[in-house]
Amino acid sequence: MIYFNNVYYKYPNKNKFAINNNTFTINDGEFISILGNSGGGKSTLVKLIYGILTPTAGEMYSSYSNISYMPQDGNLLPYLSIMDNAKLHCKVTKHKFDIDKFDELARTLDILELVYRYPRDLSGGQRQRASLLNALIIDAECLILDESFSALDPITRHNMQGLMLKLHAQMPSLTILMITHDVDEAITLSDRILYINEGSILQFGTPTELVLEPATEEVNTFINKDNLTCDILINSWRISAIKRAQAMNRSYIDIIDDDLNYLFTLRVSDIEKSMKEHPGNTFDLKKVFETYGGVDK
Secondary structure, rough: OOEEEEEEEEEOOOOHHHHHEEEEEEEOOOOEEOOOOOOOOHHHHHHHHOOOOOOOOOEEEEOOOOOOEOOOOOOOOOOOOHHHHHHHHHOOOOOOHHHHHHHHHHHHHOOOHHHHOOOOOOOHHHHHHHHHHHHHOOOOOOOEEEOOOOOOOHHHHHHHHHHHHHHHHHOOOOEEEEEOOOHHHHHHOOEEEEEOOEEEEEEOOOOOHHHHHOOOOOHHHEEEOOOOOOOOOHHHHHHHHHHOOOOOOOOOEEEEEOOOOOEEEEEEHHHHHHHHHHHOOOOOHHHHHHOOOOOOO
């Protein structure tokens, strides 16, 4: 968990606060995107979370002892192989290198056959996958992505987004914070989106809330829903259904239509399975029922 209570931050010799009275909570396992104009405070906010900066005033708390940071240009040393990069990262951060975990991550990221290659021998997408492996090998509890996919071509970036959905579904306890300027990317991947400008949080809510209920005209203009190419409900219905069932301590959930007529019942495990098997795809409730069978009542 990450907790901010009336947090301020001002850089030395600056008159203005870079972070201005921010209060919010990020829960374990959430995928949070941080949106906003350049110079609005996104990087400063992440530096506070990562521990590079200390608040000027206010209270900040993080329960994470292992936070990994992945910059835009990755985190690999060019003169070491993917495996040796991971070994060095473990050594520097004082973690034991676990070959079984390394192989599992490499297989999940589809680079198992590349682990003895050097970064120069990899494509842009392969280097970003290797950078993700390097960030996750230390049993990271929180992963910070600082515009990590912005330099990729559109097709590779789309593939990386699908990989992130798959990875987050397989590692539900991992908290992910992603700085991005790509609204479609934020809406596709995120549980919630934090919009910040001039150091102040203008809105912190679900993708659907920011698209359909923008808190300010600035948020509305930045999101610009008429230009969106993604489906804002790609994951929100599945995540909402799972959380609702968990809150009621149930392993299944009843599905009703807009007129409150009962349609069918789905297992939570099948909804979770649909997220893993169809990351990034529009996969509606009826299709889940037809694919996995649902529950007889």
